[in-house]
Amino acid sequence: MNNCLVLGGNGLIGSFVAEKLVAKGCNVRVFDKFTGKNNLKAIETKIEKVKGDYINQKDVRQALDGIEYVFHCIHTTVPRTSIEKPVFDAETNILPSINILRDSCELGVKKIVYLSSIVVYGNTKTIPAKENARLEPMTPYAVSKMAIEKYIEYFNRVYGIDYAILRPTTSYGERQVVSKGTGVIANFVFNALRNKPIVIYGNGSSEKDFLHAEDLASGVIAAGFNKSRFKIFNLGSGKVISLNNLAEKVKKATGNNIEINRLNKACEVQRLVCDISRACSELDWKPKISLDEGIKRCFAKFKKDV
Ligand SMILES: NC(=O)c1ccc[n+]([C@@H]2O[C@H](COP(=O)([O-])OP(=O)(O)OC[C@H]3O[C@@H](n4cnc5c(N)ncnc54)[C@H](O)[C@@H]3O)[C@@H](O)[C@H]2O)c1
Incomplete structure (x- = not known):
C-alpha cells in the first residue's frame, strides 16, 4: 500500500x-x-x-x-x-x-x-x-x-x-464552486438553472478543450x-468546442429559451488545444466522460445548490 x-x-x-x-x-x-x-x-x-x-x-x-x-x-x-x-x-x-x-x-x-x-x-x-x-x-x-x-x-x-x-x-465538473463564478461550464449551467442569460466574454469564437x-x-x-x-x-478530451457552441449546448440542455449575451472583453488565449497522444499511448489512458454527460452531471448537482 x-x-x-x-x-x-x-x-x-x-x-x-x-x-x-x-x-x-x-x-x-x-x-x-x-x-x-x-x-x-x-x-x-x-x-x-x-x-x-x-x-x-x-x-x-x-x-x-x-x-x-x-x-x-x-x-x-x-x-x-x-x-x-x-x-x-x-x-x-x-x-x-x-x-x-x-x-x-x-x-x-x-x-x-x-x-x-x-x-x-x-x-x-x-x-x-x-x-x-x-x-x-x-x-x-x-x-x-x-x-x-x-x-x-x-x-x-x-x-x-x-x-x-x-x-x-480546462477542467470542469459537478464539484466546482458555482457561486464563485469560476469555470465557464459551471457558470453557464448555473445561470441557465436560474433562467439568467448565459454570458460569453468576447465574440464566442475562441475554442477550448474541456x-x-x-x-x-x-x-x-x-x-x-x-x-x-x-x-x-x-x-485533454482531444476535442475542441467554441464558446458559442458550448453556450448553445447548455441552452439546449435546459430546454428553456434563455438569452446568450456576448460582452466585449478580450480573452487570454484564442485557442487552447493540446495533443494528448502521448498520455493515451504511454499511460494507457483515455477520457471517458463526454461533454454532454459532464454537462448533465453539472445540471443534476447544481440544481441542489441554486
Ligand atoms: N480547473 C482547471 O481547469 C485546471 C486546469 C489546469 C490545471 N489546473 C490546476 O490543477 C490544480 C487543482 O485545480 P482545481 O481546479 O481542482 O482547483 P480548486 O480550487 O477546485 O482546488 C484547489 C484546492 O486547494 C485548496 N487550497 C488552495 N489554496 C490553499 C492553501 N494556501 N493551502 C491549502 N489548501 C489550499 C483549496 O481549498 C481547494 O480545495 C491547480 O494547481 C490548478 O492550477 C486546474
Whole structure:
C-alpha cells in the first residue's frame, strides 16, 4: 500500500484524485485549507484529513511525514487573478512549491506528481501543442506553472526525486464552486438553472478543450504510477468546442429559451488545444466522460445548490 499525500485534495480535481487513490488501495492523506464545501464525503472514513495552509512550510512538512507519493493540486490564483496580483501569485505558489520539493527530498518522498497546465504553451505556434512545444506563458499564473515545472526538474537532477508533470486543458465538473463564478461550464449551467442569460466574454469564437475532472484525475493517477520514460503529459478530451457552441449546448440542455449575451472583453488565449497522444499511448489512458454527460452531471448537482 502506497502512502500518498494529496495537496488540495478537497478541490475539484484533488478530490477525484483522492477518491481514485483510495479505490487503488493506497493510504491517503489529504492536505487542504478546507474552507469550501466538503468534496470528500464519499471517502471520509477512509482518509486522513490534515487542515493547513501550504504557504506555511511547517504545516506541509508535517503532512509530508511518512509519505511516498505527493500529488500537488494547489494553486492560489487563476490566470485572471494572477494578472491583478503577480507578486502574490509568485510568493504563494513558486516559493511554497520549492519548500515542498526541498522537504520532500529531505524526507525521502519517492515521487511528486504536479498539476501544471496547458497555459504554459501560451501563444505557441505549434497547435495542437505537443509536450516538446516551445513554452510561451502569457500570464503570471502560467509563468509560475512553468517555473515550478523547472524547479521540479532541478530537484530531480540534483537530488533524484522522481516526478510527473501534467498539463491539463480546462477542467470542469459537478464539484466546482458555482457561486464563485469560476469555470465557464459551471457558470453557464448555473445561470441557465436560474433562467439568467448565459454570458460569453468576447465574440464566442475562441475554442477550448474541456476535460471532466474525473477523467483528469485518472490521468494523474496513471502518471503517478507509470514507468514511462516520459515525465510530462498533456491531458485533454482531444476535442475542441467554441464558446458559442458550448453556450448553445447548455441552452439546449435546459430546454428553456434563455438569452446568450456576448460582452466585449478580450480573452487570454484564442485557442487552447493540446495533443494528448502521448498520455493515451504511454499511460494507457483515455477520457471517458463526454461533454454532454459532464454537462448533465453539472445540471443534476447544481440544481441542489441554486
Ligand atoms: N480547473 C482547471 O481547469 C485546471 C486546469 C489546469 C490545471 N489546473 C490546476 O490543477 C490544480 C487543482 O485545480 P482545481 O481546479 O481542482 O482547483 P480548486 O480550487 O477546485 O482546488 C484547489 C484546492 O486547494 C485548496 N487550497 C488552495 N489554496 C490553499 C492553501 N494556501 N493551502 C491549502 N489548501 C489550499 C483549496 O481549498 C481547494 O480545495 C491547480 O494547481 C490548478 O492550477 C486546474
